[in-house]
Amino acid sequence: MKKITVWLFAFALLFACKKEDLPDVIHGGACNEDALPVVMVHGFLASGDTYANQVMRFSSNRYCSDELFLFDWNTLNQEGDNVGLLDAFIDEVLASTGKSQVNLAGHSAGGGLGYNYLSDPERAEKVAFYAHIGSGAQEGPAGAEQEVPTINIWSEQDLIVSSADIPGATNVHIPQKDHYEIVTCPEAFEAMYSFFNDGNTPNTLEIVAQSNIEIGGRVVTLGENIPQDGAQVDIYEVDSETGFRVSTTPIASIVADANGDWGPVKIKKDVNYEFEVNTNVSGARTVYYYREGFKRSNPAVYLRTLPGPGSFVSLLFNDIPSSTSQSALTIFAANQGVSAGRDELFVNDLELSTMTFCDPENNTIAMFLYDGNENGESDLTEQGLFGNFPFLSSADVFMQSSEPETIVCAFNGRTLNVENKKSSDGIIIAVFD
Numbered sequence: 001m002k003k004i005t006v007w008l009f010a011f012a013l014l015f016a017c018k019k020e021d022l023p024d025v026i027h028g029g030a031c032n033e034d035a036l037p038v039v040m041v042h043g044f045l046a047s048g049d050t051y052a053n054q055v056m057r058f059s060s061n062r063y064c065s066d067e068l069f070l071f072d073w074n075t076l077n078q079e080g081d082n083v084g085l086l087d088a089f090i091d092e093v094l095a096s097t098g099k100s101q102v103n104l105a106g107h108s109a110g111g112g113l114g115y116n117y118l119s120d121p122e123r124a125e126k127v128a129f130y131a132h133i134g135s136g137a138q139e140g141p142a143g144a145e146q147e148v149p150t151i152n153i154w155s156e157q158d159l160i161v162s163s164a165d166i167p168g169a170t171n172v173h174i175p176q177k178d179h180y181e182i183v184t185c186p187e188a189f190e191a192m193y194s195f196f197n198d199g200n201t202p203n204t205l206e207i208v209a210q211s212n213i214e215i216g217g218r219v220v221t222l223g224e225n226i227p228q229d230g231a232q233v234d235i236y237e238v239d240s241e242t243g244f245r246v247s248t249t250p251i252a253s254i255v256a257d258a259n260g261d262w263g264p265v266k267i268k269k270d271v272n273y274e275f276e277v278n279t280n281v282s283g284a285r286t287v288y289y290y291r292e293g294f295k296r297s298n299p300a301v302y303l304r305t306l307p308g309p310g311s312f313v314s315l316l317f318n319d320i321p322s323s324t325s326q327s328a329l330t331i332f333a334a335n336q337g338v339s340a341g342r343d344e345l346f347v348n349d350l351e352l353s354t355m356t357f358c359d360p361e362n363n364t365i366a367m368f369l370y371d372g373n374e375n376g377e378s379d380l381t382e383q384g385l386f387g388n389f390p391f392l393s394s395a396d397v398f399m400q401s402s403e404p405e406t407i408v409c410a411f412n413g414r415t416l417n418v419e420n421k422k423s424s425d426g427i428i429i430a431v432f433d
Contacts, residue, residue: 031064036128037097038068038196039090043108043134043183044075045223045391050107050183052300053207053335053433057189060208060296069093069102070300072218072225075109076312083117090126101128103196107183108161111135118142131192134182137164151195155182159361160390170195179363180391184335209269209295216263217301219256219277223313227260228305231279235265238272238290243406243417245274262303269295272416276426277303284308285322286426290418292433306427316392319384320370321423327399328370328423331409332431337363337391338411346410350378350397357382357393365391370423371398 038058042050048070055068071089073082093102104127106114111132118124124143132142133153141150151170154163160179165171172191174182182188186205193202219231234250251273252265267273270293277287285306307313320328331338331345331352338345338353339360345353347369358364372383376398383394399407401422409416409430416430 032062033064035063035067037093037099037102039071039093039102039104041071041106041110041113043110047220047225047302048072049300049302052298053184054189055300056207056296056298060204061202067097074224076223082113086113086117087123101126103129105131105133105192106135107133108135115142118148119144124148129196131195133188134158134161134179136161138166140168151191153182153188153191158182160363178337178339180365181336207296210297213269213294214264214266214297215294215301216299218260219262219303219305220260221307222304224307224311228256228279229258231256231277233262233303234276236274238274240272243419267294275303277305279305287429288421288426289429289431290416291431292416316385319372321374324422324424325402326371326423327401327420328427329399329407330427330429331367332429333365334431334433337365343412347397348408352395357395363391364393368394369397372396
């Protein structure tokens with residue numbers, strides 16, 4: 001049986017500080033040490049940053065940083081002991097926090113894992129409340145005897161998972177949310193927070209801005225979430241108008257640890273940054289992440305690398321060229337799918353939010369763009385094997401890299417400019433938060 005690597009990602013380890021030193025982090029006073037820890041489980045092909053905005057909303061509402069945990073697992077290996085790994089994770093959370101129970105949330109496939117986990121009475125005793133998010137209908141609340149209080153958060157516009165009310169659960173229907181929005185949206189946070197806190201509503205649904213910002217996260221492989229021990233992360237400030245670095249010297253250079261964790265790093269508010277990620281593995285491709293400006297400390301900045309040759313996922317990337325004459329760009333919508341007819345996505349004035357690439361039933365999160373036939377033209381045809389997976393798509397788009405140029409990425413009225421790096425140097429990823 002293939003070994004699945006799952007690591008504890010505790011924000012206290014990234015942002016180690018005394019609770020009394022957090023006046024700029026907490027909205028409405030010192031953090032609440034009495035709140036139960038929250039363990040959040042992502043879905044298929046995803047990682048812990050599915051919950052990045054919700055983590056910042058929890059911290060904006062007086063949750064302590066060392067009470068928020070993300071469980072990363074390999075959703076491509078459904079034959080592994082994922083329940084056992086989650087159980088060990090929760091045991092470690094309980095040991096590190098000194099609490100007797102956690103609140104648990106599961107999205108999509110993570111919801112299926114949540115129900116399986118809670119089917120055992122001894123495991124169920126470790127969970128006070130369970131949030132089932134965009135994860136399909138069940139016969140009743142979680143637990144062998146349906147004893148675990150369960151909130152079911154769903155939307156009819158979720159075209160990936162067929163959801164409905166669960167008898168006996170607290171059902172929250174949020175209209176017009178796609179499969180990814182249903183877990184990232186403010187309404188889902190409000191429902192989850194209230195359920196975990198005896199019906200009390202949060203002080204704010206906003207991600208409250210801060211003047212002093214730190215970021216950190218993990219370096220893991222795409223899809224499998226294998227930590228990249230020793231990966232080099234160089235962070236550069238970027239001119240938002242051009243997408244080019246403002247200096248040849250990074251503001252920070254960090255080496256990820258054995259868990260793939262990196263940071264924290266102090267950054268400027270509302271400034272665009274580029275993250276250059278090198279795994280230092282022979283043959284591995286460099287990845288360049290471009291991010292919109294941060295307004296609040298974010299401990300869940302995930303930097304995904306491409307899986308190695310022995311991975312099934314690596315087959316997806318075999319067709320992406322390594323060329324000095326063209327760029328290879330990925331658009332990543334971090335908090336919603338891109339749906340034709342609802343959203344607008346353009347790259348260098350080429351419309352990509354069409355039914356071909358952004359069918360609502362696919363819930364496209366990541367779109368891979370490159371000139372697959374290397375004819376120097378944007379044929380706007382599908383490329384490679386990406387279309388065989390939900391959440392992924394690809395298009396034949398030519399972006400020259402022989403001369404320095406800005407690639408303009410525009411999504412629903414927001415613009416993220418990136419440098420046209422040679423695909424022989426690496427792959428560009430533009431992240432819309």
